[in-house]
Amino acid sequence: MALLKKEQLEKLKHKAEELLNRTLDQHVTLAVTGLSRSGKTAFITSLVNQLINEGSGAKLSFFNPVHQGRFIAAKRVPQKHFHIGRFDYDSAVNAFSLAPPKWPEPTQGISELRIAIKYQPKESLLKYATETATLYLDITDYPGEWLLDLPMLNQTFEEWSMQMVSLLKQAPRSEHSQAFLAKVEQLEPLAPANEELLADIAKEYTDLLHYYRDTLGLSLIQPGRFILPGELADAPILQFFPYTAFEQIDGNDYQNAGDDTLVGMLRARFISYKERVVRKFYKEHFVNFDRQIVLADCLTPLNKGAEIFGDLEQATAQILESFNYGKSGVLSRLFSPKIDKLLFAATKADHVTSEQHVNLVSLLNQLVHTTKHQLNFENIEMETLAVASVKTTLNGKSIYQGKEVPVIQGKSANEQKLITVFPGAVPARLPKADYWQNGGFNFISFEPIEPLAPHQCLPHLRMDQVLEFLLGDKMK
Ligand SMILES: Nc1nc2c(ncn2[C@@H]2O[C@H](COP(=O)(O)OP(=O)(O)O)[C@@H](O)[C@H]2O)c(=O)[nH]1
Ligand SMILES: [Mg+2]
Structure with missing residues (x-):
């Protein structure tokens, strides 16, 4: 009897410990x-x-x-x-x-x-x-690109469009955006929307964003989901773009434009993007x-x-x-x-x-x-x-013009062989013009050895x- 008690007690103790562990x-x-x-x-x-x-x-x-x-x-x-x-x-x-x-x-x-x-x-x-x-x-x-969309939550379609168009008109984006901007300029804002046309121009805008990111190396990309669509690829919610010619539309006409007009549909998709993509990410994940x-x-x-x-x-x-x-x-x-x-x-x-x-x-x-x-x-x-x-990479020292200089050694991704280099100095402050004039920094892609x-x-x-x-x- 006493034995059983002891056993039961042990069991109980174990249970209690387990429970405690779990809650802790x-x-x-x-x-x-x-x-x-x-x-x-x-x-x-x-x-x-x-x-x-x-x-x-x-x-x-x-x-x-x-x-x-x-x-x-x-x-x-x-x-x-x-x-x-x-x-x-x-x-x-x-x-x-x-x-x-x-x-x-x-x-x-x-x-x-x-x-x-x-x-x-x-x-x-x-x-x-x-x-x-x-x-x-x-x-x-x-993706960090998703966080770039946050300011959109505070913007109307008009405000967002104007900001994006002004960005598209600045260097280095301006050199590549003319064809896109000219095409949007030609659109009839209050004409019935043609979904295929919107999809085509949205694709052109997306390609432009990809070019900015992948080729030019720019960081400020909006809407972020356009270049990293995940499961939303090809969904109409990603088929809008900034509109360029608000000055051509009467303010009342713009307000009253139905979702079936071109500019109305762009606006509706923009609003939907804000709610169902941007806000949803913050509400479901970020919190x-x-x-x-x-x-x-x-x-x-x-x-x-x-x-x-x-x-x-x-x-x-x-x-x-x-x-x-x-x-x-x-x-x-x-x-x-x-x-x-x-x-x-x-x-x-x-x-x-x-x-x-x-x-x-x-x-x-x-x-x-x-x-x-x-x-x-x-x-x-x-x-x-x-x-x-x-x-x-490995750190080392090299002699250059009679002086000892620090170098790194690694396998260059381009050349597929070991190289030894001094890639350059990193500026301690946000670089000014002279840094760029003096050649900047030489970035080499390395692969694990x-x-x-x-x-x-x-x-x-x-x-x-x-x-x-x-x-x-x-x-x-
Ligand atoms: N040398 C070096 N290269 C890195 C390192 N982390 C990432 N990279 C390079 O950056 C590329 C992109 O990294 P990845 O992790 O795929 O980036 P993600 O798109 O942010 O997930 C890689 O393929 C590497 O070439 C690192 O710690 N050292
Ligand atoms: Mg990744």
């Missing part, structure tokens, strides 16, 4: 964004790879749970939302494991992945309750994010010149508007987002010699200066870092500092 489990939703090609896929792959292979030669010295020996293990578990695409971690790791290794294929749209991280609590209350605790980390990957990392490739624009870099500056300001949701922000009137930590990271830092990293961070700080200042008032902690999700072995970690720069900033406080 923590969740963090980490959102990863950045404009296309900024390095989101490489970043998430590396982050997950570092976590699940920790202990297999990884160096995560600045990540306190690891540094203090409290990190136990991490594994992938089924994701939280079944209706959102799965982040294809396996394909990405496979690409890095090929001989020779490849960069993972680019992805479009939003995807998710969940990992469970087991650790020993140290400072929190958890330590009195349980030996180990689990942090569930939900990672969401979504759930706890932590955010924004990746920026500052080096490619530095390579491309003053106009392209200026455009990155504008796009960055616009992207950061989404986190400026205090009293005055557009977002605060819609709902209350809960992001409390924001990391802004310059990616591909392995493209420059290591003594340039200080400048890269300083440049990044200048890009976000105003926002950082504002965020301090809104209780969002913001940090800037220069990182390489996957380090593809060594295939990734099973259970091995990808070489990286400062992924441990990323982890510490984003998760350290949740694993105390």
Whole structure:
């Protein structure tokens, strides 16, 4: 009888502990964004790879749970939302494991992945309750282009059109936009809408946006969904464009124009886009994010010149508007987002010699200066870092004209062989005219050199500092 009691008691105790463990489990939703090609896929792959292979030669010295020996293990578990695409971690790791290794294929749209991280609590209350605790980390990957659409929520179709047309008429966009603008100018705004014609011209506008992004390297693209349509490809909601000749229409006629007229249909689709695409993203996804990392490739624009870099500056300001949701922000009137930590990271830092990293961070700080200042008032902690999700170069020294100079060595993607270069100096401040006159920066695409072995970690720069900033406080 006494024995049974003891057994029952043990069982009960076990149950209670289990229950306690479960309620003490923590969740963090980490959102990863950045404009296309900024390095989101490489970043998430590396982050997950570092976590699940920790202990297999990884160096995560600045990540306190690891540094203090409290990190136990991490594994992938089924994701939280079944209706959102799965982040294809396996394909990405496979690409890095090929001989020779490849960069993972680019992805479009939003995807998710969940990992469970087991650790020993140290400072929190958890330590009195349980030996180990689990942090569930939900990672969401979504295009930074989607954040560029935020200002549209405050605009009418007329205001948006005028702003876009003025952008299209500025260099370097103006050189390529004449045919499109001329075509729109010819349209009869109050004539019955011809859906096929709208689709054709919308395609022309979309092609123009692609050219700006993919060929010229411009960052400010609107509507963002046009170049990354995901499941909305070919839907009429993406078939509108800025109208150019409002001065030709009487104000009353414009107001009264039915949705079946050309300008009325453009306006209706614009409104629908705002509601069903832009607002929907903020309401369904953005509100759930706890932590955010924004990746920026500052080096490619530095390579491309003053106009392209200026455009990155504008796009960055616009992207950061989404986190400026205090009293005055557009977002605060819609709902209350809960992001409390924001990391802004310059990616591909392995493209420059290591003594340039200080400048890269300083440049990044200048890009976000105003926002950082504002965020301090809104209780969002913001940090800037220069990182390489996957380090593809080695640092060295070379003798040039009798002097020792720092160099990097890596496998050039174009030449498919090892090269040694000094790619250039990164300006510590937003570059002025003389920087561009002196040749700017020489960006070379590098490929990983060594295939990734099973259970091995990808070489990286400062992924441990990323982890510490984003998760350290949740694993105390
Ligand atoms: N050297 C280097 N190149 C990178 C790194 N991250 C991304 N890249 C390059 O940038 C390209 C785009 O990266 P990806 O992760 O697909 O960008 P995404 O469109 O934001 O998901 C890759 O194919 C690589 O060429 C990095 O850490 N180091
Ligand atoms: Mg991607």
